[in-house]
Amino acid sequence: DGGITQSPKYLFRKEGQNVTLSCEQNLNHDAMYWYRQDPGQGLRLIYYSQIVNDFQKGDIAEGYSVSREKKESFPLTVTSAQKNPTAFYLCASSPGTSGSAQYNEQFFGPGTRLTVL
Amino acid sequence: AQSVTQLDSHVSVSEGTPVLLRCNYSSSYSPSLFWYVQHPNKGLQLLLKYTSAATLVKGINGFEAEFKKSETSFHLTKPSAHMSDAAEYFCVVSDLTGGGNKLTFGTGTQLKVEL
Numbered sequence: 001d002g003g004i005t006q007s008p009k010y011l012f013r014k015e016g017q018n019v020t021l022s023c024e025q026n027l028n029h030d031a032m033y034w035y036r037q038d039p040g041q042g043l044r045l046i047y048y049s050q051i052v053n054d055f056q057k058g059d060i061a062e063g064y065s066v067s068r069e070k071k072e073s074f075p076l077t078v079t080s081a082q083k084n085p086t087a088f089y090l091c092a093s094s095p096g097t098s099g100s101a102q103y104n105e106q107f108f109g110p111g112t113r114l115t116v117l
Numbered sequence: 118a119q120s121v122t123q124l125d126s127h128v129s130v131s132e133g134t135p136v137l138l139r140c141n142y143s144s145s146y147s148p149s150l151f152w153y154v155q156h157p158n159k160g161l162q163l164l165l166k167y168t169s170a171a172t173l174v175k176g177i178n179g180f181e182a183e184f185k186k187s188e189t190s191f192h193l194t195k196p197s198a199h200m201s202d203a204a205e206y207f208c209v210v211s212d213l214t215g216g217g218n219k220l221t222f223g224t225g226t227q228l229k230v231e232l
Contacts, residue, residue, distance in 0.1 A: 004160075040126070042207060042222035043161075058219075090160055104149055104211045106220060108160035
């Protein structure tokens, strides 16, 4: 059963702690993405990766870090430098980044809700 | 730069009546446009996408959208609402320039379906 999995579904963090959100895909997609969702603001791009061992900052990368050591995995670390980390985090993947819509459609995981205590 | 404006933050309809969710976009290039649906505390599911092949796009669950370049619009419609359609809907534009596949999301329209 192909798709994108995110874990955990709910995560609680104390102030000053780093936490890592997992994202795994078995769709053989080249590109992966992390978004943050806040009420009334839609989704905002944190980081994205087009190929293994390469990634780029999105619009709100400050306080976050990522790695892409394997094609199927793109973990996101929320560091203590992120001032307001409470949000719903969504991971996505797409076949690639070429000029055709069949490649730029993104498939989303079920999300992780992070709450800072 | 690209942008998306969803003209209504909340839409309420009665079951069995038509649905119209409005979206206007701005893009410097020929855009790819998408509508995604999100049920509470879930990920996003693709409803339909515009790829320049046809201006009227049919999606899942009876939804469709029409790309109108002259009006820079991509409104989502459904002839008859069902209770299960209650969710949040996002209009999205894709920009493949400068490398990467960056999606720009609208702020969402919450659809409420009443009996």
